[in-house]
Amino acid sequence: MPITISDVAREAGVSTSTVSKVLNNWTTISPATVDRVKHAIHKLNYTPNSRAVSFARQTTQNIVFLTSLGKNEAYHNPHMFDIMCGVNSILAKNNYTLSLVDIFNDSYQGESVTRVMAQKCADGMVIHGSAISKEIADLITKQQFPHILIGHPGFETQLCWIDTNHVLAGQAAAEYLISNNYGDVAFIGGKKTDHISMQRLKGFLGTMHSYGYLVSPEKILYTNSSREESYEATIRLLELKKSPSAIVCESNTIALGTARAIEKMKLEVPKDIAFLTFDAYPYSEIIDPKPTVIDINVYDMGIQAGIMLLRKMENPALQIQTYTTLPVVNAGKTT
């Protein structure tokens, strides 16, 4: 019932090889033939069967997005889906499809990965950080399967990866404050063991220092990232005899506590004090007073990851290990 390449060939009075060549834009076909074939295609409203094409070409034009989907993943980790959307957009542009593979219910390490590679149901793999382990990394590198890992792996590996650069985001916060003439700043972070928090702090302090602003230790506070502790921390800061003119919060939850404290002290943002936080999600929209947000565009990171994977598939020798980031400063505006 469905139209095949043979129907088109018959209609155009040529062989299927010729139709195929027209379909694939070979330059060796005479313009007249191309025309006839195109007419036939149009007339019959023919679309190649993608399964047959992929099978004959020994390529799937499909990429797997490998991840671990816990309960409520969509709410707890919307960033992952934003990345996925970015990946999907660039793949679609390049005529690749994206399929979702969840390793959460794997009965042993590497079950899904092995299956994907053995069954040849994808030409490449985008691996979310939640789905990586030493075992899986080994499987992939051993097979030399085209891949890109989102997020720095926690271990030594030959994998290709891409990650956000929190140091740069910290720098962006500092630069924003400096360019707005805030020199006396404070930073409320998470625990000292919180990697992201420390990276942001590092970038922040580094830039402040490089511009000649010294941040005294009493203005760098560490918390358990709860609203309560950050409320207390902010109050302490604001009660200093030389209280800061700007407060940078390392997370949205911290910013919630800080906002309460700012309100409690009856300070106005930005007149009395500058108020910054990292990440637009999940609460920046409803924090009152509204903070300036340093956000990271992970959708764009997904696009970058997709581009790199496509490049790797063209050129398997390519090694990619890189940081990417586009910190965006959003000064109290609603998106």
Added chain:
Amino acid sequence: MPITISDVAREAGVSTSTVSKVLNNWTTISPATVDRVKHAIHKLNYTPNSRAVSFARQTTQNIVFLTSLGKNEAYHNPHMFDIMCGVNSILAKNNYTLSLVDIFNDSYQGESVTRVMAQKCADGMVIHGSAISKEIADLITKQQFPHILIGHPGFETQLCWIDTNHVLAGQAAAEYLISNNYGDVAFIGGKKTDHISMQRLKGFLGTMHSYGYLVSPEKILYTNSSREESYEATIRLLELKKSPSAIVCESNTIALGTARAIEKMKLEVPKDIAFLTFDAYPYSEIIDPKPTVIDINVYDMGIQAGIMLLRKMENPALQIQTYTTLPVVNAGKTT
């Protein structure tokens, strides 16, 4: 290089047909042969090439999740991804893959849908409400392509759909209050044109009435769903000479305003007043005082959708148009 069915056949000393039959659990093969073939498969570590299988079988074992992915979709609409995860889980269990198709960049109505159907890259389609239109509905019903739509379409159609039942959620709220002996209740909704809000209100009032509790009109308030209006509305309610003993908010944003007002009036939850909201997402976790949450399990709805689609694919004559819902009452506990 990769092992094929012929390698296995040679190793086992049988024909490829026989290997195929063993692979597909035909009962006509002698146990001895089955054994030999299985040994060969094991020895060579053979996995069938899924592309070849799907091509020979004329089936893809793939389902498309059709949606429209705007910017920041992951943050604005995490429910959609939760549904997708539910769909994916049930499909994976049934050996189907799920691939994501975004119609956002389609240059004309139905472009992606037509392609998916013509190229035969999927056996069926789960369509998110954001991706449906009259044109697309027509294309799908004309082709009789197996599908299930998430969300009630806004128009008359032959499509199969599944949707949440907000009336039931409203009932759940009422039942919770009644069983906890709150009879004098108030409801703060969105605009009267807000379909979901009105459905919830309808279920809520219906159940209250059926239990003999009458809710006076002055205790049913409509707002623009902003924190500001709901704050005002709540203050007004609490200043009534006969103020309600329970307030039901139709959304998280409304609940934010109500929480502020409750705090302002120095009332305690649940001692002085009961405080309910619909939806766990996005803010229920940080609303202070903590509301009781009536949530809907859309992950489960995804599972239901997947099951129905699989049934439709087995039995194309099946018509499905149904409401589903699992309202979950979560009284002030953190998940």
Added chain:
DNA sequence: CTGAAAGCGCTTACAG
């Protein structure tokens, strides 16, 4: 119980 053969719908050397 087993196997030879056709077929799924394309692509691609290769020959002409």
Added chain:
DNA sequence: CTGAAAGCGCTTACAG
């Protein structure tokens, strides 16, 4: 510039 033919790796009537 064009086409016959082999091939991609399976499945499945059909014959025996």
